[in-house]
Amino acid sequence: MANSTSARKRAHQSEQRRQANASRRSMMRTHLKAAVAAIASADKEAAVAAFKKVVPVLDSSASQGLISQNKAARHKSRMNAQIKAM
Secondary structure, three states: OOOOHHHHHHHHHHHHHHHHHHHHHHHHHHHHHHHHHHHHOOOHHHHHHHHHHHHHHHHHHHHOOOOOHHHHHHHHHHHHHHHHOO
């Protein structure tokens, strides 16, 4: 348990950040799942639309430090390759 004022403040800030990150991570995963489902359905128009929605989400997640830049690039590259292969 935090005993000093500064430790209490840090604990409070950490909890706020944890909840915000959990929300952002959940939103990112939801968009990813929708894009993967659209690609799996073999509907190219739906897949392209879902891909266009997920790209900015991945980019913002990477810029906020939620995921690494390489992970975001890897997701985008693999999805784009799957869409082009349709």
